[in-house]
Amino acid sequence: MSTLSFLLEKEFRQLLRNKQLLRTLLIAPVIQLILLPLAADYSVKNISIAVVDNDHSTFSRKLIAKITASGHFKLTGYTASYNEALSLVEQDKADLALQIPVDFEKGLVRENSQKLYVAIDAIEGTKANLGGAYLSSIVKDFNEDIRVNWQSAPAMAGGATGPQNLNERSSNEGPSSMVSGKGATFQTSTVSGDDAPQISVASSNWYNPFMNFKLYMVPAILVTLVTAMAAMQSAFNIVQEKESGTIEQINVTPIKKHIFIIGKLIPFLVLGIVIFTIGLGVGKLFYGVTPVGNLAVLYASLIVYLFAMLGLGLLISTYSGTQQQAMSLSFFFINIFNMMSGVFSSVDSMPGWAQAIVETFPPSHFIKIMRMVVLKGSGFGDIGYHLAAMALIGLFLNTWAVLNYRKTS
Amino acid sequence: MSWPGTLNVKPINMKQLLIFIRKEFLHVFRDRKTLLMLFGLPIAQIVLFGFALSNEIKDSKIVVADYSKDAVTRQIINKIASSKYFDLEQSLQSATQLETAFKKGTIKMAVIFPENFGNDLIHTGKATIQVIADASDPNLATTITNYITQIITDYNAQLGNNSGQPLQIVPEVQMLYNPELRGAPNFVPGVMALVLMLVCTMMTSVAIVKEKELGTMEILLVSPFKTIYIIIAKLAPNLIISVINLFIILILSSVFLDLPVKGSVLLLVFDSILFILTSLSIGLLLSISAKTQQAAMMGSLMGMMLPTMLLTGFLFPIENMPLAMQWLSNIVPSRWYFIIIKKVMLKGLGFSSVWKETLILSGMCLLLFAISLRRFKIRLQ
Numbered sequence: 001m002s003t004l005s006f007l008l009e010k011e012f013r014q015l016l017r018n019k020q021l022l023r024t025l026l027i028a029p030v031i032q033l034i035l036l037p038l039a040a041d042y043s044v045k046n047i048s049i050a051v052v053d054n055d056h057s058t059f060s061r062k063l064i065a066k067i068t069a070s071g072h073f074k075l076t077g078y079t080a081s082y083n084e085a086l087s088l089v090e091q092d093k094a095d096l097a098l099q100i101p102v103d104f105e106k107g108l109v110r111e112n113s114q115k116l117y118v119a120i121d122a123i124e125g126t127k128a129n130l131g132g133a134y135l136s137s138i139v140k141d142f143n144e145d146i147r148v149n150w151q152s153a154p155a156m157a158g159g160a161t162g163p164q165n166l167n168e169r170s171s172n173e174g175p176s177s178m179v180s181g182k183g184a185t186f187q188t189s190t191v192s193g194d195d196a197p198q199i200s201v202a203s204s205n206w207y208n209p210f211m212n213f214k215l216y217m218v219p220a221i222l223v224t225l226v227t228a229m230a231a232m233q234s235a236f237n238i239v240q241e242k243e244s245g246t247i248e249q250i251n252v253t254p255i256k257k258h259i260f261i262i263g264k265l266i267p268f269l270v271l272g273i274v275i276f277t278i279g280l281g282v283g284k285l286f287y288g289v290t291p292v293g294n295l296a297v298l299y300a301s302l303i304v305y306l307f308a309m310l311g312l313g314l315l316i317s318t319y320s321g322t323q324q325q326a327m328s329l330s331f332f333f334i335n336i337f338n339m340m341s342g343v344f345s346s347v348d349s350m351p352g353w354a355q356a357i358v359e360t361f362p363p364s365h366f367i368k369i370m371r372m373v374v375l376k377g378s379g380f381g382d383i384g385y386h387l388a389a390m391a392l393i394g395l396f397l398n399t400w401a402v403l404n405y406r407k408t409s
Numbered sequence: 410m411s412w413p414g415t416l417n418v419k420p421i422n423m424k425q426l427l428i429f430i431r432k433e434f435l436h437v438f439r440d441r442k443t444l445l446m447l448f449g450l451p452i453a454q455i456v457l458f459g460f461a462l463s464n465e466i467k468d469s470k471i472v473v474a475d476y477s478k479d480a481v482t483r484q485i486i487n488k489i490a491s492s493k494y495f496d497l498e499q500s501l502q503s504a505t506q507l508e509t510a511f512k513k514g515t516i517k518m519a520v521i522f523p524e525n526f527g528n529d530l531i532h533t534g535k536a537t538i539q540v541i542a543d544a545s546d547p548n549l550a551t552t553i554t555n556y557i558t559q560i561i562t563d564y565n566a567q568l569g570n571n572s573g574q575p576l577q578i579v580p581e582v583q584m585l586y587n588p589e590l591r592g593a594p595n596f597v598p599g600v601m602a603l604v605l606m607l608v609c610t611m612m613t614s615v616a617i618v619k620e621k622e623l624g625t626m627e628i629l630l631v632s633p634f635k636t637i638y639i640i641i642a643k644l645a646p647n648l649i650i651s652v653i654n655l656f657i658i659l660i661l662s663s664v665f666l667d668l669p670v671k672g673s674v675l676l677l678v679f680d681s682i683l684f685i686l687t688s689l690s691i692g693l694l695l696s697i698s699a700k701t702q703q704a705a706m707m708g709s710l711m712g713m714m715l716p717t718m719l720l721t722g723f724l725f726p727i728e729n730m731p732l733a734m735q736w737l738s739n740i741v742p743s744r745w746y747f748i749i750i751k752k753v754m755l756k757g758l759g760f761s762s763v764w765k766e767t768l769i770l771s772g773m774c775l776l777l778f779a780i781s782l783r784r785f786k787i788r789l790q
Contacts, residue, residue, distance in 0.1 A: 024707045039719040122584035125464025133555040205544035323702045328446035344724045354461035375545040378512040
C-alpha cells in the first residue's frame with residue numbers, strides 16, 4: 001500500500017508541476033463550456049425562405065405575412081420566378097423556396113383545393129425536417145383561418161372577401177357556423193363549420209417545457225470535455241514515460257504491474273472529477289442547468305465512466321510506442337465518440353448495426369445518464385442498465401490493457 | 410540575425426532542400442503505426458459516418474394509454490402503429506408507470522385517450538387526445554408531436570368524409586439534393602473538413618515540437634540550413650499525405666456513399682490544397698508556442714476539435730448562433746471550406762459561386778504562413 005502512496009505522490013507532483021498543461025486542462029474546458037452551448041443551438045428559428053408569389057392576391061399576401069410573423073422563417077428573397085428562387089437555394093441564400101401558383105385564391109374558391117409548391121434544401125436533414133414541419137403547420141393554421149373567415153364572412157359582409165360564387169358554397173355549410181360565428185367559435189371550430197366530429201390534440205412537453213435546447217446540450221458537451229481532458233491523458237502520460245525512458249527505471253523496481261497502473265490512473269480520475277465539478281458549476285452559472293436528479297448518482301456514474309475511459313487510455317498506451325501514435329489513436333476514438341455517441345446527432349436515427357456499435361461506447365451511455373439525471377431526475381434504478389454496461393466495458397478494457405501491458409519491451 | 414523571409418544570400422539550394430524533405434519522409438514512413446492511423450482514420454470515419462449518421466426521425470418508441478378502449482381509439486392506435494414514425498411499446502396502466510418509462514428513457518412520447526373518448530366524439534362531436542412528449546430533446550419532441558398531429562388530422566379528414574373539408578391547401582413538399590434525408594451529404598463534407606484540418610494541424614505541430622523535445626532541433630538550427638527549408642521540409646510529407654487522403658475520401662464517397670463530385674474536380678482539389686496549406690500553417694503556429702508534445706497535442710486536438718466541429722456549420726446552423734459566435738466562426742477556416750465542398754461537390758456549382766470563399770481561404774493561408782514564418786524562432790530559448 002505504501003508503494004502506491006509513493007507512486008501517487010510522484011504522479012501528483014508531476015501533474016501539478018506542469019503548469020502549462022494544467023492550465024490547459026482546467027481552463028480550456030471552462031471556456032469551451034461557456035462558449036460552445038451558444039453555438040450548439042438547434043432551435044430552428046431562422047430558416048431563410050424565398051417566396052414566389054404568382055398570385056398577388058389577399059390570400060397569398062396574408063399567407064406570406066403569416067409565415068414571416070411566425071418567428072421561424074426569415075424572408076430572404078421575393079423573386080419573380082420559381083427558377084430564381086431555386087437558384088437562391090442553390091447559392092445557400094435560402095433554405096427553402098415557396099411557390100404560390102397563379103390564381104391561387106380564385107382556384108381555391110372554385111376548385112376547393114389548391115397546391116403550394118415547396119422545395120427544401122435537404123442537405124441538412126434536421127433543418128429540412130423541421131423547416132418542412134413548421135411550414136406545414138403554418139399553412140394548416142392559415143387554412144383554418146380562412147375557412148373560419150370564409151364561413152363567417154358571408155353572413156356578415158356578403159361577398160366582400162370572396163368572389164361571386166361564394167353564395168352557393170356557403171349554403172352547403174349549414175347555418176350553425178354562421179350563427180355562432182363570433183369569438184368563441186373561432187378557436188373551437190378550428191375546423192370546418194360542418195358537423196363532422198373533430199379530434200383535437202393537446203400536447204405537453206415534459207422535463208423541458210420551454211424547449212430550451214441548451215439544457216439538452218450542456219450535459220453532453222460536459223461529457224465530451226471530460227473525455228478529452230481527463231480520460232485520454234492517461235495514454236499520453238504513460239507513453240511519455242516510455243518515450244523519455246523513465247518507464248525503464250520503474251520497470252526495474254519491484255513495483256507490481258497493477259500497482260503501477262493504479263498509480264497512473266488515480267490522478268486522472270481525480271482530475272476528471274475536478275473538471276466535471278467545475279463544469280457543473282459553469283453550467284449552473286451560465287446556463288442555469290441544475291441537475292434535477294441526485295448528485296450522488298451523477299458522481300457514481302462519472303467514476304464508473306472514468307474507470308472505463310481510463311482503461312481505454314491505458315489500452316492505447318500499451319499499443320503505442322510514441323506520443324504521436326498514442327495521439328493519433330486517441331484522436332480516432334474521440335472523433336468517433338463525438339460524432340456517434342448522440343451528442344450532436346440522434347443515435348435512434350442510426351441503422352441497427354450502427355446502434356449496436358454505439359452500445360459499446362462508454363460515452364454514449366454516460367451522455368444518456370447525464371441527460372436523464374440532469375433533465376429528468378432519473379435515479380439509480382432508471383440508469384441501472386447504462387451503469388452496468390459502462391462497468392462491463394470498463395472491466396473488459398482494463399483487463400485487456402493489464403494483460404497487454406508488459407514491463408519489458 | 411537574418412529573418413527567414415529574406416533569402417537574398419544565395420539562391421535556394423534545391424539539392425539541400427530535397428535531402429531535407431527526404432529525411433522528413435523517412436521519419437514519417439518509419440512510423441508504421443502512425444502512418445496506418447493517418448490513412449485508416451479518414452477511411453474508417455467517412456464510411457462509418459456516411460452510413461451510420463442520419464437525420465431522419467423514425468421508429469420513435471411511444472406508449473399508448475387507452476382509458477376508453479372503443480372502436481375509435483382502436484382505429485387511431487392502429488393508424489399510429491402502422492406509421493413508420495412510431496414504434497408502439499406495450500400499453501401502460503398507471504401514471505407512475507408512465508413516469509418511470511420516461512425516466513428510464515425507454516419511451517419518447519405518451520399518447521393518452523381519456524375515458525369515454527369515443528362516446529364524447531359521437532355525442533358532443535369533440536374529443537381531445539392528450540400527448541406528452543419527452544422534451545429533453547426539444548427537436549425530437551417538436552418533430553414527433555408534429556407527426557402525431559398529422560396522423561390525427563388525417564383521421565379527422567376521414568371522419569369528415571374526406572373532401573368534406575372546404576378550401577383545402579395542400580403543400581407539395583420536395584426535398585432537394587437529398588430526398589431521403591440521408592446524413593451523408595451533410596456529414597461527409599463536414600467530416601472531410603474536420604479530419605483534414607485536425608490531421609494537418611496535429612501532425613505538423615507535433616513533428617516540430619518533437620524535435621524540440623528530443624533536442625535535435627538545436628542541431629538543425631545551428632546548421633547552415635535556412636529556416637524556411639526546415640519549415641518546407643516539415644510541411645511536405647503532411648501535405649502529400651493529406652492530398653492522398655483527400656483523393657481516398659473523394660473516391661470512397663462516390664463509390665460507397667453515392668456522393669460523386671458534381672462540379673469540377675480540379676476546382677475542388679485546388680481549394681482543398683488551399684485548405685490543407687492553411688491547416689498546416691496553423692500547426693506551424695501552434696508548434697511555435699508549445700514546448701512539449703503534450704502541449705502541442707492538447708492545443709491542436711483537444712483545443713481545436715470541438716470548436717471546429719461546432720463552428721464549421723455542419724452540426725448546427727451558423728445563422729442560429731449569437732452574433733459574437735457568428736463572427737468567431739468567420740475565422741475558422743473549415744467553415745469556408747465546408748461551404749466550398751457543399752457547393753462544388755454536392756450542388757455542382759462552378760468557380761463563380763465559390764470565388765469569395767476561395768479568396769478568404771487564400772488570405773487566411775497567406776496570413777497564417779507569414780506570421781508563423783516570422784515568429785519561427787532561430788533559437789530555442
